[in-house]
Amino acid sequence: MPRPALYSSSRPARSRAPASVAAPEAPVPTAPPPGDAAAATAPATHPPAIRRQLLALWALVLLLAALLAASAWQQRNPAARRITQEDIDAAVLRTLETTTPPSAAARAVESIAPSVVRVVGYSRSKNGKEEIERGIGTGxxxxxxxxxxxxxxVVAGAERIGITFHDGLETTASLTGAQPENDLAVLQAHKVPDDLEAATLRSTQNLRPGDHVVAVGFPFGIGPSASAGVVSGLEREFTSPEGKRQLSNLIQFDAAANPGNSGGPLVTLDGEVVGIVTAILNPTPARTFIGIGFAVPIENAASAVGMPPF
Incomplete structure (x- = not known):
């Protein structure tokens, strides 16, 4: 729809004299006196001296206007000095001294945040009348x-799976695939945001102990939350306290993770996913983080959805 004009391009017509006002009577022409016939037919002109003075005055006015315009232009547009490398270095240094750039971990979180979702599994109570949360995790x-x-x-045995996207959109999802040997599940959301972003996946081939990583998720349902640490080891094995899960070829990391982080991404400082957080070592019933977490390598996770290996 075209935008209406803010201003009209037409000009108002000049107002005419009201009809009630009489126009002045034209003067009655009189015959020129004898001998002045030439003066009557020649146009009225200024004497040459006065004409020269007027021309000089107009020339002076134009010169002053030009000088004023030039002065104003110079004030607004001073002559630009050639910029040197020293000028550029000084400007960069001033910027670094006066601006605090975000940390590498903050940039990683900002990169992955639009792709992180909250996952909740619901089931019916024993009397079948109420729907209760049976598991909270991350995806x-x-x-x-x-x-x-x-x-x-996180979703095994759930009668309904709820998803909350980064922009706040809430929807349900279906379980479309599973890889029990790696504790992985594939979900398909029933509705998605218009501007949904998929995470960037990165091979673990060059991952080394000591590399910095960030875990993003919903520990105890709080989040999204982020914690930073390093890769502590590779090709680790884990057995759940109940002995029901035995996982191998895991990434060990020390970024803080707690119940609710399960299923969340483990990312590099470039914001690329190298693993899916799946477990924490719990030698006590407290189920709190003691410094050792495990993630399934992204190669295994990609194979769960039939994606080609890196």
């Missing part, structure tokens, strides 16, 4: 059509 979008990776133990 990561790996295809922008709403394909989500999470842990199988």
């Amino acid at each position: 990561v979008v790996i295809v922008d059509k709403g394909v989500i990776l999470t842990n199988l133990h």
Whole structure:
């Protein structure tokens, strides 16, 4: 729809004299006196001296106007000095001294945040009248059509799966795939945001102990939350306290993770997903983080949805 004009391009017509006002009577022409016939037919002109003075005056006015315009232009547009490398270095140094750039971990979180979702599994109470939360975890979008990776133990046995996207959109999801040997589940969201972003996946081939990583998720349902640490080891094994899960070829890390982080992404400082957080070592019933977490390598996670290896 065209935008209406803010201003009209037409000009108002000049007002005419009201009809009630009489026009002045034209003077009655009189015959020129004898001998002045030439003066009557010649146009009225200024004497040459006065004409020269007027021309000089107009020339002076134009010169003053030009000088004033030039002075104003110079004030607004001073002559530009050639910029040197020293000028550039000084400007960069001033910027660094006066501006605090975000940390590498903050940039990683900002990059992955639009792809992180909250996952909740619901089931009916014993009397079948109420719907209760049976598991809270995290997921990561790996295809922008709403394909989500999470842990199988977060949604196993759930009668309904709820998803909350980064922009606050809430919807349900269906379980479309599972890889029990790696505790992985594939979900398909029933509705997705218009601008949904999929995470960038990165091979663990060059991952080394000591590399910095960030875990993003919903520990105890709080979040999204982020914690930073390093890769502590590779090709680790884990057995759940109940002995029901035995996982191998895991990434060990020390970024803080707690119940609710399960299914969330483990990312590099570039914001690229290298693993799916799946477990923490719990030698006590407290179920709190003691410094050792485990993640399934993204290669295994990608194979769960039939994606080609890196």
